Amino acid sequence: MPTLTSSSTSSLGDVLGLYSQRQEWSDVTPLPQYEEANPAAPIFYSEEYKDATDYFRGIVRTGEKSQRVLELTETIIRLNPAHYSAWQYRYETLLAINAPLDVELKLMDELAVSFLKTYQVWHHRRLLLTITRNPAPELAFIAASLKVDAKNYHTWSYRQWLLAFFNDDDLWAGELDFVDAMLAQDVRNNSAWHHRFFVVFQSGLREGETDRGRVIRRELTYVKQNISLVASNPSAWNYLRGILDANHLPYTRVEEFVKPYAASTQDTSTTDLVDLENPPPPRGAELPCAPAIEFLADIFEKEGGKDGVRKASELWRSLADEYDKIRKKYWEYRIREALQTVQE
Amino acid sequence: MTTANPNPPTPRPTPTDGFPTATSQTQAETEAILLKHIPQAGADAPVLAKSSHMQFLVRNLVQGFPARYMSQDASQPWLLFWTIQAFSILQVGLDPGNKQRVIDKTMAAQHPDGGFGGGPRQAAHLLPTYAAVCTLAIVGRSGPGGGWDQIDREKMYKFFMSLKQPDGSFLVAHHAEVDVRGIYCLLVTATLLDLLTPELVAGTASFIASCQTYEGGFSSSSQSYYTTDNVLLSTPRPPLGEAHGGYTFCALASWVLLHPFMEVEKDKPTIDARNLLRWLVNMQGTEIELGGFKGRTNKLVDGCYSWWCGGAFSLLEAFGVGGSREHIPSSTSEGEWDDADDSLFNRKALQEYILLAGQHPAGGLRDKPPKNSDAYHTLYCLSGLSAAQHHIFLSSARRDAILDAWVANPAASPDLADDIRKHVFADSLSWTEEEGGSLIVGGKDNRVNATHPVFNLTITHTEGLMSYFYKQTLPPRVKASSNS
Known part of the structure; x- marks a missing residue:
């Protein structure tokens, strides 16, 4: 299990300092969020967050896509994983600079566990997988995530997407055993029951599942x-x-x-x-x-x-x-x- | 066989059948906490602490949100909507100065290429687009600086179309995920702003239908398959994720909004309303859970599902499930319960959950004790309370009156699209509160405003915005009673 957590995240900022104090960012003009001094319902941002998002707005304005944008968006994502614009801009940057996606996926292994409940960590992973097209290692990763949160909606729907999208017999092969293992841990886990239904009845017929009479008898039992x-x-x-x-x-x-x-x-x-x-x-x-x-x-x-x-x-x-x-x-x-x- | 006990018997715990698992353990812990919130016999009726909730909302609006709301930085129009709509439900309007500040902040989130983002210079996204437009429905106005005329509708429509997928669904933002929340947000926005077209929603109803699971509720999304020449297959089209209260509300409300387009949909999609009803009623917790709603089978009750699940019953009624009480004599006075209440969920118990467990002693409402209150749960607990207090139904009399008063756009030819437009307008605005249909736990001081079952705006705010954008004058409302 990755050991980095959000508390070690801030040490990254502690070591390198605010973007406004870093020489290599001095060519970027930070952009404050609001023109007026006193907007309604303000959020009390931390200095670190305000600094990073000011620079992010500056980058979005110029349209720069570079290695340092990956660093900046990572800083923001670690402080607020629901910042979908940072994710979106990061994805476009990865493609634009042809960044190695295996490195990105490794980072995601860590972030997914830290920020299990956000849509974006799972969706970003999905975008990457659509390009790398190497779904097999994902099943074990998902299983490990479900150990932390056995009913996580995003994790389960990601697994279902992976199976349905790649639709590879080897991927499907272990799913009933997987459901058995999940239900053995908690027979009341409705996510696992839904997954079983998805595997058996809703995603087309596979080898060994074509005798529907037998399948129905098996499921009823x-x-x-x-x-x-x-x-x-x-x-x-x-x-x-x-x-x-x-x-x-x-x-x-x-x-x-x-x-x-x-x-x-x-x-x-x-x-x-x-x-x-x-x-x-x-x-x-x-x-x-x-x-x-x-x-x-x-x-x-x-x-x-x-x-x-x-x-x-x-x-x-x-x-x-x-x-x-x-x-x-x-x-x-x-x-x-x-x-x-x-x-x- | 009931006898008059001084104290009601302790409600029965959820059965564990002598086989505890993680689910039954967290369930038992929650029940132990909720049990402490069940009042003793002879206790005073529960009170909605309106003034402390008001203080909570005013503090957030005027002073601001504490640092933990940094996680909502990409949802700033939502923070405004949750706060402002909570005011509306509490029957409170804003002063002109604060209204203007809210309008200005909302408009700062509009994206130059159309739609609204989570804040200034954030990417456009369907969810904050809904929140921004609904906020403007409440505080905005026409004219310079009022917000309404500064919404770039043409670009918004282009933004919507740029998100459209071949299976009828929509991405929530560029490169982002597909899910029915986004579709709901798009359909509401397009309905309110007169942007709904057959082109925009082609195939969307089929996508919604494909998200219904075997349990009866709806999932976040579904997976589509295509033939080698890119023709969408009607099967398999598996739902991704289990039936869920939030997605179910969004799917069902979308279904209602798509109703005027069903005639022109190619494949005439259907949903299983009976199974949906069964799932919805089963989301209501038992007496030991104080009748709150949960969002999924074998999960815990949570105040926000008071709206996502409790609010869905009026929507179901629009399909004739549960039956409108349009013709039932309205002799009930407030605070009394009689047989005229033929709603399909336990309205009284839901109100008790919100009043007894949903209110935080320091103001604001919450998921469940001992959690803190927050802006999101404050609105959806109050909206759920509203849905449990009032009976809102689609009035055919009101629809006829609106259709009669419709003035066709002289520039447009009386084509199919304009006819659909007229029906979108009439369907949206014929939701009517049944006179005498209110059932208010704790007496009339606990009354909150009725809210539109599809949009979660007050009927007045909905009428104001829609009649402006559709350029229509609404006929006056006559009281909805058995005599009308």
């Missing part, structure tokens, strides 16, 4: 086993719905699996039997589990007819009044909507 580990995990329930919806399969396909999760008490008589198709709720589960009640209600609603709607409405009513009261309005809406279908 996978998600059921995870629900039987943690019953009240909305990420896993959403994934289960996602599999069925994406493949136009009826929810009844998993009715037997779902029922014990919607029951108030665990049926202990059957827990010694191992049914791989229908793994039971975990021993410590708090039942009934609201997503299971909702799922069962959806099955009954689809069944239709007065009886189906009645059974679904009873379940919705139990959610509204007892198991998921915060969403009372929504469950009552579902009841009204369903009743309309049988009244017509």
Whole structure:
């Protein structure tokens, strides 16, 4: 892991001093931000930041693209990684002076970890990769970043972009194992569930994935086993719905699996039997589990007819009044909507 | 089976099923903190500390922002918008001197080649462009120095077109990323300033639709594929990133703004509104989370999603999901809850989250306790509070009145584009507050202004700016009740 942090950044400025005090920058005219002395809602900038951005505005005015611009933009980025204009100008400069992009990527390895939550570090990386076209080492880098922040939105979307953009079988090959490892760390990590869906269902067919019947069975088994580990995990329930919806399969396909999760008490008589198709709720589960009640209600609603709607409405009513009261309005809406279908 | 307890029972913690992970641990820590903010039985009704929030906003506007806001140096129009729009929601206007200072600072961020940047001499970017134009809607005016006539609309349009991608999306700035926040910001700006054209938005609705994930919410972006002769493939078009509250609001509001163009879109894109509704209602936290909203499945509640998620319900209603209450008799008086409230989220609980957990004791609003308040969360908590207090719907009566009063530009031929223009104008301005539809936790002193569900401006500010740029005079509003 890179050891440089933002605190060591300021030492760079300490050693070299402000741009206004450096001989090699004396040919640049710094440009203050505002003409008027007293703009509304000013930000109290540090001296170092004000100095660097004054010189940056001076550079933008002349349009200079040179090695020293890389230094200046790096200073600004380290002080404020969300300064998108500094990033944009840096990118144009890299191209203009034909700078070695492997050096730039090394710097990015460090900055990405320091400034994980900014859009720009990830996007700049993406621009570089589009040119270097060497995506393979990126997967390990991303995995390391996710160790620091397992749900970082930019990191996950960067990984998905990398896979989709280069669309290389070798890149895709390890993704299911990767998701397994992430979910083994935290089965509630919704970013990892979404990544699995992206890999399996949304990015085209790959070698070994063409037998869709087999893939669907594999995914159903996978998600059921995870629900039987943690019953009240909305990420896993959403994934289960996602599999069925994406493949136009009826929810009844998993009715037997779902029922014990919607029951108030665990049926202990059957827990010694191992049914791989229908793994039971975990021993410590708090039942009934609201997503299971909702799922069962959806099955009954689809069944239709007065009886189906009645059974679904009873379940919705139990959610509204007892198991998921915060969403009372929504469950009552579902009841009204369903009743309309049988009244017509 | 309810009995009158002196104290309500402690709300049930989120089940862990005896299997703790990092997610359930941070969840439990958050619940322990939030639990302390649940008032005892008999406690006074929660109060919106308007004057301390005002002091927070005035301090930021007049004295300035502390050094930690250096990270927002590339978002200066946002700092202004968050502050100024928070004033509007608190029903406070600025004096002419401060208005002028805000106009001048905003205009200093306009880029010579069109659009606005994060500050003077910063590159033009879609996000600060939205913030700048909306700020000018609130404090600006026509004439010299007023901002409105100094916006270079022609160059702005060229800037927008220069960001356009073959899949209908837009870069947020040159060499920058694509995401639906940028599209929302572009569409709002173009709608307000009468810059929306079929050329500008061709393919954009399909791009938005492609960002909906299996969970029902929307992601930041999607990946497109093309045939060897550069024809966009309709599949695969995978979303990049999981369903997220901020992106979902931007996608849904964009969808609403694109509505007048759907007829001319080639491939008639669709979204799954039922699945979206299901995802949205599930973003509301339970009683132990005080009914605040989260932004993603299995993440923590955060005050800003009061607007991004809580505010999205009015938008859904525009597609008939949830049903407008235009015809429901409005007999409710404020502070009372009755069956006429058929909104699909828990409006009362959301207000409680904002009032009990969202307010920082020293002024300003926040993500969650014990965090500090900041300009961003102050606006989006207040906007969310507004969305939970008021019921704003698309009034067909108002739309008809606006369409009737429309004066065609004599210079323009009555072509398709002008007809769309007319509908963009009418659709944008027919959002109407339902009389008697307010539900205000803590009583009428907690009331804040209603805000436009798409733009997050007050209806008055939206009307002022749009009627100026479309050169229209709006018919007077009649009260929206069951008799109208």
